[in-house]
Amino acid sequence: MKQKVLLIEDDKIxxxxxxxxxxxxxxxxxxxxxxxxxxxxLKNTLFDVAVTDxxxxxxxxxxxxxxxxxxxxxxxxxxxxxxxxxxxVEAMKLGAFDYLTKPFALDELLLLIERALIIKGLKExxxxxxxxxxxCYVFMCKQxxxxxxxxx
Amino acid sequence: MPSxxxxxxxxxxxxxxxxxxxxxxxxxxxxxxxxxxxxxxLAVAREKSILYAEVEKEGRLxxxxxxxxxxxxxxxxxxxxxxxxxLLDNYILETFNRKDVDLLYIALLDEEGKVISHNNIxxxxxxxxxxxxxxxxxxxxxxxxxxxxxxxxxxxxGVPLSIGKKRWGSLKxxxxxxxVEREILATVKNIxxxxxxxxxxxxxxxxxxxxxxIGPITQLANTMEKAxxxxxxxxxxxxxxxxxxxxxxxxxxxIERIRSANEELKKTHEKLVQSEKLASIGIxxxxxxxxxxxxxxxxxxxxxxxxxxxGNPPLREKYLALVSEGFDRIETTVSKLLWMSRKSDRxxxxxxxxxxxxxxxxxLEYKIKKGKISFRNEVPPELRVTFDVHDFQQLLLNxxxxxxxxxxxxxxxxxxxxxxxxxxxIEVIDNGCGIExxxxxxxxxxxxxxxxxxxxxxxxxxxxxxxxxxxxxxITVESEAGNGxxxxxxxxxxxxx
Numbered sequence: 001m002k003q004k005v006l007l008i009e010d011d012k013i014x015x016x017x018x019x020x021x022x023x024x025x026x027x028x029x030x031x032x033x034x035x036x037x038x039x040x041x042l043k044n045t046l047f048d049v050a051v052t053d054x055x056x057x058x059x060x061x062x063x064x065x066x067x068x069x070x071x072x073x074x075x076x077x078x079x080x081x082x083x084x085x086x087x088x089v090e091a092m093k094l095g096a097f098d099y100l101t102k103p104f105a106l107d108e109l110l111l112l113i114e115r116a117l118i119i120k121g122l123k124e125x126x127x128x129x130x131x132x133x134x135x136c137y138v139f140m141c142k143q144x145x146x147x148x149x150x151x152x
Numbered sequence: 153m154p155s156x157x158x159x160x161x162x163x164x165x166x167x168x169x170x171x172x173x174x175x176x177x178x179x180x181x182x183x184x185x186x187x188x189x190x191x192x193x194l195a196v197a198r199e200k201s202i203l204y205a206e207v208e209k210e211g212r213l214x215x216x217x218x219x220x221x222x223x224x225x226x227x228x229x230x231x232x233x234x235x236x237x238x239l240l241d242n243y244i245l246e247t248f249n250r251k252d253v254d255l256l257y258i259a260l261l262d263e264e265g266k267v268i269s270h271n272n273i274x275x276x277x278x279x280x281x282x283x284x285x286x287x288x289x290x291x292x293x294x295x296x297x298x299x300x301x302x303x304x305x306x307x308x309x310g311v312p313l314s315i316g317k318k319r320w321g322s323l324k325x326x327x328x329x330x331x332v333e334r335e336i337l338a339t340v341k342n343i344x345x346x347x348x349x350x351x352x353x354x355x356x357x358x359x360x361x362x363x364x365x366i367g368p369i370t371q372l373a374n375t376m377e378k379a380x381x382x383x384x385x386x387x388x389x390x391x392x393x394x395x396x397x398x399x400x401x402x403x404x405x406x407i408e409r410i411r412s413a414n415e416e417l418k419k420t421h422e423k424l425v426q427s428e429k430l431a432s433i434g435i436x437x438x439x440x441x442x443x444x445x446x447x448x449x450x451x452x453x454x455x456x457x458x459x460x461x462x463g464n465p466p467l468r469e470k471y472l473a474l475v476s477e478g479f480d481r482i483e484t485t486v487s488k489l490l491w492m493s494r495k496s497d498r499x500x501x502x503x504x505x506x507x508x509x510x511x512x513x514x515x516l517e518y519k520i521k522k523g524k525i526s527f528r529n530e531v532p533p534e535l536r537v538t539f540d541v542h543d544f545q546q547l548l549l550n551x552x553x554x555x556x557x558x559x560x561x562x563x564x565x566x567x568x569x570x571x572x573x574x575x576x577x578i579e580v581i582d583n584g585c586g587i588e589x590x591x592x593x594x595x596x597x598x599x600x601x602x603x604x605x606x607x608x609x610x611x612x613x614x615x616x617x618x619x620x621x622x623x624x625x626x627i628t629v630e631s632e633a634g635n636g637x638x639x640x641x642x643x644x645x646x647x648x649x
Contacts, residue, residue: 013450013478017471020457055442055522079449081442103449106456 003117004045006074007031008038008052008064014079014102018051021106027113035059039067047074049116051109054080054088054099061091069095073123075116077109172369173362180354184347192343199339203332207307208296211327214253215294215311218243218323222260223313226320240269247325256301258325265289268321280324284310288322304330368396372403384411424598425618426495428611429546433493435553439518443485447478454478488515492549496542498622503541505578506531509567512548516556524562531569537576537643539623547619550612551580551639557603558584558637575642583636592631 005027009015015031022029030045032038035056050068054061065076075097080088088099097116100109170178222243228234240260248258248271260269265286266279288295288310295310306326313320368391375388384407390400454471461467492515509529513520520527537544548567555565559582568579587595594600596617601610620627624644631637 011446011450013447013474014453015450016474017450017453017457020467021453024457024460053446055518057521060522081445102445103452106453 002026002028003048004028004030005113006038006042006047006050006052008033008035008050008056009079010034010053010057014053017106018109021110022113025110025113033057035064035067038064042068042072047072048120049113050074050076051113052076052078054078054091061087061096062094065091065094065096073120075120077112077116079104079109172366173358176358176362177355180358181351184350184354188343188347188350192340192347195343196336196339200332200336203335204307204329207327207329207332210253211296211307211309211325212294214247214327215309215323215325218247219311219313222323223315223320226313244269244271254328254331256306256326256328258323260321260323261285261289262321263289263319265322284308285322285324288312288324289319299326301326301328302330304328304333306330365396368400372400376403379407379410384414424611425615428609428615430493431609432546432549432553432612433489435519436489436492436515436549439515440485440489442518444482447481451475451478491542492545494542496540496546498540498543500538500540500623502536502538503544504533505535505537505544505569505576506533508541508544509548512545512552515549516552519556520552520565523556523559525556525559526564528564528566531567531578535569535571535576538645539643543619543622547616547641548580550616554612554639555580555582555584555637558582558586560585563636571645574645576645578641578643580639580641581636586633586635586637587629587631588633592629595629596627 005022007015007018007022007029009018009031010033015033019029019031030041030047032041033056035052035058038050038052039059050064052061052064056064061078061080065078068074068076076091076095078088078091078096078099079102080099081102085099085101088096088101092099097119098112100112167175167178222240225234225239225243229236229240244258244260247253248255255271257275258271259267259275259280261280262268264279265281267275267277270276284295284297289312291310291312292314293312295312297308297310299306299308306328308326309324311323313323368388372388375386378386386407387404388400390397390404451474454475458468458471458475461471506529509531513527513529517527552565559565563583564581566579566581568581570577588602591600591602595613597610598614599610600614617627620641620643626642628640628642629637630640
């Protein structure tokens with residue numbers, strides 16, 4: 001199954017070229033011009049990664065990062081223009097995955113997305129493994145309580 | 153006394169209020185009149201005393217020369233040698249008719265004061281008891297008294313007719329001083345005439361002198377009056393080499409120095425205006441970079457896609473169109489920016505206020521959105537002013553930047569406009585931090601800023617003020633600390649630069 005990218009960008013050229021590039025790279029893309037539209041789409045659709053412009057007509061990067069990272073485990077990649085690097089760093093503190101300064105090379109972004117997905121995958125796997133481990137642990141405790149009470 | 157003091161102050165005010173020319177004339181008139189009065193008084197007094205003395209001498213001589221034959225005749229009459237009366241009457245009438253002496257009357261009295269002969273027959277037999285008569289009947293020498301007759305003064309003579317202790321009576325006559333008075337009057341007239349001639353000559357001299365000396369001063373004063381900060385193309389004509397010419401030359405060189413200083417100031421002013429414009433454009437840099445970097449990023453992406461899929465005609469068309477659109481947008485942004493930074497030509501044209509507001513907003517959109525400020529352009533579409541488009545946008549830009557800085561925590565920026573009979577007013581309203589009461593009077597001063605050193609030039613509002621003043625408009629501000637500010641611009645409908 002293809003992984004899904006949430007693209008938020010109000011600039012038409014940027015949006016269209018990124019849509020095509022993402023599809024080219026093998027992702028499904030849902031793109032939005034405004035933050036509000038994108039956030040409402042999040043309620044019904046599962047996304048694997050979000051790529052957003054820092055400055056949007058309605059919301060800014062902070063709002064997007066907060067809204068996404070609070071409810072969803074989706075890495076957010078910011079695209080910033082001049083003068084917003086400080087803000088981008090601030091957004092990363094809030095939980096954004098990384099940022100790119102415009103103009104950037106497409107490969108750079110694609111690489112970043114790939115890394116974000118890998119890390120997201122690893123995190124998910126890690127969580128799953130931990131969960132498995134703890135369930136194994138609980139199971140083994142039940143089987144042989146004496147042996148594990150020393151360790152407990 | 154207060155009223156007297158007041159009058160004195162008034163008269164001194166009057167004198168100091170007079171022009172130099174009239175002061176000279178007044179002083180010269182006073183001097184001439186006082187001088188001629190003293191001279192005239194002295195001359196008349198001297199002439200009067202000389203003439204009176206002469207008349208007196210003449211009278212004495214006449215009296216004494218007449219006394220001798222009269223006494224002889226009286227002796228002869230007493231002795232009966234001559235007929236009584238006839239000879240004496242002849243003497244008296246003959247003397248009275250003499251042309252060289254202006255006699256008013258002549259009378260011969262006996263020892264008792266009774267008239268025995270008179271030029272007027274009706275006086276015969278009367279007894280005189282006036283003081284002069286009684287005195288002269290007793291005296292040894294001629295007695296003289298002033299008397300009034302026919303509106304003139306006269307000298308009344310009483311000559312005793314006596315030899316030793318023997319007395320025969322008194323000879324009385326009066327000489328009119330009318331002739332003397334006429335001569336004195338003629339002298340007074342001459343003096344007055346002379347005074348008038350002196351005054352006329354004096355006036356003429358003063359007029360000539362004032363034309364020579366006060367004329368250049370008046371011309372200098374008039375020229376000074378013409379001098380204005382923006383009009384210094386003036387010179388005074390310098391004639392001759394005296395102190396007035398030096399004054400004129402110094403004035404000319406002073407004007408020259410002022411003019412060069414003014415030009416220097418104008419240049420500095422222009423530089424200041426230009427640097428403030430560039431500074432305000434610097435504030436736009438972030439927004440402009442955003443407006444350029446966004447399409448630029450898209451173009452990069454498209455180019456990369458073209459490298460990979462350039463062989464696919466529909467895709468190639470799509471990306472080339474996007475690239476072209478991106479370049480158009482960058483070009484528009486750059487040309488707008490260049491247009492803003494260019495020097496104003498100050499060519500007023502009929503321009504639409506609403507679209508100018510929109511245009512300036514497009515530059516600041518980024519900054520306004522970043523500052524969480526909502527923007528409302530409520531200028532009616534038909535509102536127009538006569539202004540240089542460039543200047544108008546510059547002044548809006550400064551007001552907007554000022555408003556944005558005032559709204560650190562977001563707010564509303566509103567622009568309103570309406571037209572009265574003769575003015576167009578435009579209001580820029582924010583609900584930011586407002587202006588402290590103590591600073592309201594200073595905000596349009598150059599270099600006044602409340603921002604920390606290094607931020608803000610303090611020239612933005614000053615430049616706005618300067619621009620509006622150039623178009624004979626007015627800018628006022630209503631503000632309260634904490635409650636936002638309202639800048640009101642009023643421009644004449646037929647604004648001219």
